[in-house]
Amino acid sequence: MTLADANSSSPAALEETLRDKRFGMVFQPIVDLARRRVFAYEALVRPHLHSSPPALIADSARHGRLGLLGRTLREASIIGCPDHALFINVQPDELLEHFLVQPDDPIFNHRQPVFLELTEAVPLQRLDLCAQMLQEIQARGVHVVVDDLGSGYSNLRYLADLKPRVVKLDRELITGLRPGSRRFTLVRALVGLCNELGAMVVAECIETAEELAAVMDAGCHLGQGYVLARPALPPPPIAWPLG
Template identity: 40%
Template sequence: MSQVLLVEDDPIVRHAYTKVLRSGGLALETACDGEEALEKVRGGGFDAVVSDINMPRLSGIEFLRRLRELSLDVPVVLVTGGPAIETAVRAVEYGAFRYLTKPVDIEALLDAVNRAVQAGAERRRRPAPAAADGTTLDGAIDRLWMAFQPIVSWSAGTVFGYEALVRSDAAGLRDASAILAAAERSGRLRDLGRAIRARVAAAAPGAPDGKLLFVNLHASDLADEALYEASAPLSVHARRVVLEITERAALEGIDALAERLAALRALGYRLAVDDLGAGYSGLASFPALQPEVVKIDLSLVRGIDRSPLQQRVVRSVTELGRELGARVVCEGIEAAAERDALVALGCDLLQGYLFARPERVFSTPVL
C-alpha cells in the first residue's frame, strides 16, 4: 500500500484530510509541523508528502527546502489558504509536485495525491542501473562519449554555444541520469567528473570557433583539486567553457567555496546555475556563485505558453539575470508556442529539441 505523509498543524484540517486520504485507500502518517515531518522523512519509505504552507516553527516552504536536502525525489503537494506569487515561485524552485489552494476540493486533493504517489512509487521501484545485465560503472566510464546540443540566440539567428551531455555505449548505463545515480551510490562521483571533463576536452578542438562549451559540474566536483590544475585537460580550453553547477546539489558543504570559485575564474572558466526550478537551492545559490549564466529548467518552460504563473516566474528570473549581468538560457523547448512565449518574455538564448537533439557532432540548426 502506498505511504503518504500528511503535515498539518491545524487538528481539524488534519483530521479532515486524514479521512479523505484514507478513504482513497492510502496508508497515512501525520505530523503536526515541519520539524516532526523531517524526522519521519529521515526514516524513509514515503511515496508522497502533503504539507500545509502556513505552519509554526517551520513553514511548508522551508520544510520543502530542507526536505530536498534529504530527498530530491519524493513528490510534495503543497496546500495553502493564502496563495501568493512569492510562495508559488519558491514552491516551483524547490520542486513541489502540486500547489493547491484552500478550500481544497476533495476530488482535486485525492487526484493530486494519487498522481504524486504514482510518481513517487515509480521512482522507488526503479531498479538500480546496470545491475540486471552486469554492466559495471567502470565499464560505463570507459565507454563514455559526449553528445552536444546547440544553444541558439534567437535574435541573432546563430548558435551561441553547445551543452555537452554525457552518454555511454555500455548497456544498462547509457544515459546521464543512470550513470550519475550509479556514481553517487558507489561514491565514484570524482572519477565520473574527471572522465567527463577529459572527454569534453578531447572534443573541444572540433567545436566551431567562438562558440562556448557548457559542461555539467556536480557540486562535489568543486572539492576535486584536479579541477583547478592549469594543466588539466579541460583547463586548456577554460576560456570557452561554462561550468554548469546543478542547483539540485547543495553547495554548503564545500570548504572555501569563494576561493575555489575565484580560482576557476582565474583559469578562465565562467559559471552557470543549472536546472533553476528543478531542485531545492534555487535563487539562494546566486549570492554564492554570482553566475555569468542562469539556465532555467524545462519544468518552468514546458507548456509556458499556457501558464501565466510560469510566465511570471520566467519573466522575473530573466529580469533578475539582466540586473545581475547574467545571461539566461531556457532549456527543454519542444514547441514553437513555447519558443514564442519565451521570446515575448525577453528570453533570447534557447535550447531544446525544437532546434536540435544532442548529437556526437557539433550540429548547426536551421533557424
C-alpha cells in the same frame, strides 16, 4: 536498478568503463536567440553499459570515482567539440574533491569559452566551500552556470553567492509558456533580475515554436531544446522554426 546497471555496478566494471571510455558524447546547441546562431554546445554523455547518465554518475559516486568520471567526461567533451564554446555538466561533489582546480584539467586547455553547469543542488551547508572553489575556477576564465532557477529558494541563493555568468530556467517554467500567463510574468521578472545581476538566461527544453516565441518575448537571451536541435554527434546545426 536495471539489469544493465546490476551488471555494471562492480568496481571492476566501472574501472573498465572509465579506462576504455565505454560511453559516447553528444552535443546540443544553446542558441543566441537575438542573432539566431549557435552560442555554445552542451556536452551530454551517453553510457554504453549503464542505463542512463544518472546511473553512471551514481555508480561512480558509490565507488569513489566521481572525480575521475568528471575529468574523463570533460576531456571527451573537448575532444568531441574542439571548435565551439562548451557547457559541461559538473557535480558539486567534484568541487569538494578539488578535481577542478588542478592546473592540467582539460577545461583550461580548451580554445573556446567553457561554462561549468552545476547539475545538482549544492547543500546549503556546503555552499560557502563550493563558492570558494568556483571563484578559483572563475579567476582562470571559466564561467559558472546555475541550473533550474525558479525551482526553489536555494537557487536564488546560488544566484547571489555563486555569481554565475549564465542561468538556466527550470523547465517547468518553459513547458506550455504563453504570453499573458502568470508564468510568463514570472519568467520575465526572473530575466529582469538576472539582467540586474549580469547573468544571461537560458530557456531550456523548448519543444514548440510557440514556446520559442514566448521565451523570446519574455527576454530570454539563449534557448535550448528539440525545436532548435536534438543532441547529436557531430555537433549539429540549428533549424530555426520561426519566420
